Every structure is written in structure tokens, then in C-alpha cells.
Amino acid sequence: MANPGEDLQKSLTKAVRGLSGHHRLIVVEAAADGISTYQVQRNAADVPKARVWNATWEELSADGAPLKERVLAAARLDPEAVTLLTCTFPDGTDAAQAIAWLQAAAPDAQTHMAPGAALGELLRTVIADEPLTQLYELATLVPDPDGTLRFKGHRLFTVDSRRHDTVRLDLRFHQTDELGAALAVISWSERRFRLVSVQRAHVPPGRYEVIAELERPGRVRFHGLPAEPVRDDRTWDELVAAVPDRLPPEPPDVHLVCAIETAGPPERVAARLDRAAQFVRAAADDGGPGLTVSLVAYGPHAFVRRPPPAVKVIADRRSAADARRVLDALRDREPAGDSGYPNAAAVECALAEVDRLLAGGGRERPALLLIGDRPPHPPAVHPSEVLPCPEAADWQAALRALRRRPGLAVGAVTDRPARRADPFWTRLAGDALAGQEAVDVPGLGARLGLGPAEPRRVPFPFDETP
Numbered sequence: 414m415a416n417p418g419e420d421l422q423k424s425l426t427k428a429v430r431g432l433s434g435h436h437r438l439i440v441v442e443a444a445a446d447g448i449s450t451y452q453v454q455r456n457a458a459d460v461p462k463a464r465v466w467n468a469t470w471e472e473l474s475a476d477g478a479p480l481k482e483r484v485l486a487a488a489r490l491d492p493e494a495v496t497l498l499t500c501t502f503p504d505g506t507d508a509a510q511a512i513a514w515l516q517a518a519a520p521d522a523q524t525h526m527a528p529g530a531a532l533g534e535l536l537r538t539v540i541a542d543e544p545l546t547q548l549y550e551l552a553t554l555v556p557d558p559d560g561t562l563r564f565k566g567h568r569l570f571t572v573d574s575r576r577h578d579t580v581r582l583d584l585r586f587h588q589t590d591e592l593g594a595a596l597a598v599i600s601w602s603e604r605r606f607r608l609v610s611v612q613r614a615h616v617p618p619g620r621y622e623v624i625a626e627l628e629r630p631g632r633v634r635f636h637g638l639p640a641e642p643v644r645d646d647r648t649w650d651e652l653v654a655a656v657p658d659r660l661p662p663e664p665p666d667v668h669l670v671c672a673i674e675t676a677g678p679p680e681r682v683a684a685r686l687d688r689a690a691q692f693v694r695a696a697a698d699d700g701g702p703g704l705t706v707s708l709v710a711y712g713p714h715a716f717v718r719r720p721p722p723a724v725k726v727i728a729d730r731r732s733a734a735d736a737r738r739v740l741d742a743l744r745d746r747e748p749a750g751d752s753g754y755p756n757a758a759a760v761e762c763a764l765a766e767v768d769r770l771l772a773g774g775g776r777e778r779p780a781l782l783l784i785g786d787r788p789p790h791p792p793a794v795h796p797s798e799v800l801p802c803p804e805a806a807d808w809q810a811a812l813r814a815l816r817r818r819p820g821l822a823v824g825a826v827t828d829r830p831a832r833r834a835d836p837f838w839t840r841l842a843g844d845a846l847a848g849q850e851a852v853d854v855p856g857l858g859a860r861l862g863l864g865p866a867e868p869r870r871v872p873f874p875f876d877e878t879p
Contacts, residue, residue, distance in 0.1 A: 418535070421499060421525040425539045428495050429453060429461050437494040441515060442532045443508040444501045448473060448487040451536055452494075458600045458607045459547050460631035461540045465533065470507050484511045485518055496522035501530045541629035544573045547600040549609065549633065551582070551625065553876040560659040566599060566606075567876045569625050569633065582623045584874040586616045587660075595652050595872045596642055598633050608649045609633075612642035617698070620877060655872045666703025667863060668730065668777040669696055670770060672763045674785030675743070676712030681828055684849055685784045686744045688826055690737050691854050692782055696863040697733035704863075705777065706736035707770050710743070711763040713754045714790060714803055723759035724766050757799050760789035760837070761808035768814050771821075778820040780861040783842070786828035788835040812841065822861045826852050 428438050438453040447469040456462050468487040473479045490496060496519050502508045503526050516524055550566030557563065569580055586594050593613040599606045609631055616638055624636040635642050671689045675682055689708070696704055708728035715721060728739045760783070771779050791799055792807035815821060824845035827834040831846045838846055845860045847853065 418527050418530045421527045422535050429539050439494045440497045441488045442499045443511040450489050458609045479507050481514050490519050498522050498524040500526050541576050543630055544575050547602045550599050552597040554873045556660050570627050576629050578627045580625050583877045584623050585620045585877050586874050587871040588618050590870050611645040613645035614638050614640045614642040666777040668705050669780045670707045670767050672709040672783045675710040686740050690740045693733050693736050695854050695858045705730045709763050711759045713758045724762045757790045758787035761802050761806040764811035765806050781823045783825040788837040824857050824861050
């Protein structure tokens, strides 16, 4: 015995697939609670789209009985459209009467008696199960050798692809604006493309393996990104206008050296280490892939017999992730205290050590960030009465040697506000000096050259699929 629900689904499938151009399908349901009318039509991307109108028996009745003219108006019949009539509650007097009126008004319409059928769900399933009639591509960008950007579609699904088909993609995302990266699916037919859908996602720059899944015609889901893509209402013209003419060049490889005063009150030392970690993180997020980090810890000189070293290299040309782990481990230790000289710190020896670190460098552009508070020791007896460096190191000579290194940028963060810091810090960093409580990490990082010279904001991904 035939299943009325299966017969109805077959008729719906045949009718939907037979739609073309501006033709419409009208499906009218007489149900237990009233009349529902569905209009199905293909959009510009040849995707079937359905609209529905609902009217209750109370709205269709007068004096307790349905009125013929209200039922016919609710059905929205059109002699130019293909029409299917369905009664999902044939035992109901109102539904049976409505179907009889509709059959008389549309004698060419096919009628199904399908008790209990969920017509809306059946129609959604039929549309979702329809094979694609057009090729789907993802809009991606590719740079020419001179940096000029051009569009290149990556094929997602061919004609006759069906729901739940998948394809693997390797996509690279660059920095975007506040709206995020656009995942724009386009269709091709007769050498013309149409925008099928646009989704957006806030994706940190980098390369990602993404799975594209055909959920239904007109709907592609993207899996594998850090953030779930959401609907994007930007037009194609708006998206294209946001693409720069060319991709700014990659920032140069940078060797960031952080020299940190690790002696003093525990809360101040912790704040300095935290600030250093923020700069390392920002440099890794905004800079090029060739970032290396060195960390130098320094404290006060101890004017005693056999003093402990005042300067120590705790990380030498390490990755940003390794450097952050070193800083975290150092922060978790008990501070060494402040048993050394209170009026100065071994900044002069730290600068000399930084110069030594940079001497073995390659082509990276050097950047130096000092985070501390006390000024350096003078190299000899000085009118300030600050004790001279026991190693006779001269901070001015060390700074001159550093400044001779091509491309070096120097910045500093002090415990106190910049206007109240020792004059040494202004001579060291100039206008790249900030107080601990008011430091602009991105701004000072830009002065140190830790990010791209120009924003690399691009709204479309780059295709790196093999």
C-alpha cells in the first residue's frame, strides 16, 4: 500500500526540480488549524526559496464556518504557477470543505490526502536534498609577484553535488577590520557568477585547515575556524571595495630584546614581567613569522666581596612562545629581593650585554625595550654621588654603540610616569618612553617596529590548498 507521505514528497521533489526561470510552485495545505500556503521560486543563483503564509480557521470563518472567498484568498492561487493541494487533516470538516473549494478553483492541480504529514518539514527536506544546478566556488585572493591582489575562485562543489558533500581547504587569513573575514560563496552559470551567500568570521591571522560542507543549495557551512562564521549582509560591491590594490610587504624579521629590572618590591617586578609578556605577545600577533626574542634580567650591583652577577641572559634568540614561558616561570619564582645598591641598577651592564647579543645577529632588525625604574651607575666617581659601576661600564658609550646598529629602535617603560622618571630614561628612549600605568602597548610596539609598516587588512582569505 502506498504511503501518502512518500507520494507527497515525490510530487514535491518533481515539482521543485521542474522549476526554472521565474516559474513558481504553490503548495496549499489544509490542516487541522487552518490554511498554509507555500510559494517556491528560484533566486538568481538558481536556489529554490520558499515563503509561507498562515491563516487560522478562526480568521477564515464567519458565524463558525469557513467562507469560500477567504479560503481562496488565503491560498493565493495563480493560474501561471504549478499548484499542489494537500490535506493533512481529511477527517476535519473545515479542511475537507476547503480542499473541495480549492479543487474546483484549480482543477489542474494535483491533490494529496496525507493525514498527519508535516508539509513544511517535507518541503524543507526536498529543497535541501536537491542537487546543485550550478558550480559553487569560494572567493579567494592571490597576490601577483608585484603584490597586486586579484580574485581567484576555489572550486567547492560541482553541478549535481548534494547536501553533506564536503571539501577540504587550506586558507590563509590576514588581519581584517572589525567586520572580520568574508567567506563568500559564488555560483557560475553560462560564464556569469552570482553571489550565493556571505558569512563572516573573526579569525586571527594565520593558516587554517577548513572543511566546507554543502548543507543545502544556497547554504555552505565552514568548519575548522576558531570562530563560528555568521551571516554577513555586506554586498559584493562593498566587499570588493574593502580589498586593497596590493598587499603591503611582509614586515621584516625582528630580534626583540627585552631588558627587565627584576629586583625590587615583588608587585613591581611582577608588573614589569607582565608588561614584557604583553609586548612579546603583541609582537607575535602583529609581526612577521621571523620574530625572535631575547630576555635580559638585571638588578642592582652589590658592593660586597664576590657579588652575584647583576645581569643575566635568560633567553637568547628564542621563539615568542618560548620567551613567554620563560617570563611566566620567572614571575612564579620568589623575587630575589633588593639587597643591592638602592640608588641605581646595572642598566649600563645590561646595555653592554644587549650590544653583545646583537653582535651575533643576522639580518633581523633589532629592537630594544627596557623595563625598569632605577638609573644606571656612572662609569666613574660622579657629582651625583651615585656609586660607579664596579665593572667601569659606561652607559653612554654602550648606548652610542647600540645606536650604530642599523635599524635599531629603542623604547622604555618605567615604574613612574614618564614625566617623573630619571632623565636617563628620556635620553635612552626619547618619545618612545611610557610609564607603567599608562603604556599604550600597540602604540609603543609600533614605534619599535614590532608590527607591519602598513595595516594588512584584507577581507578575503588566500587559497593555499595544494
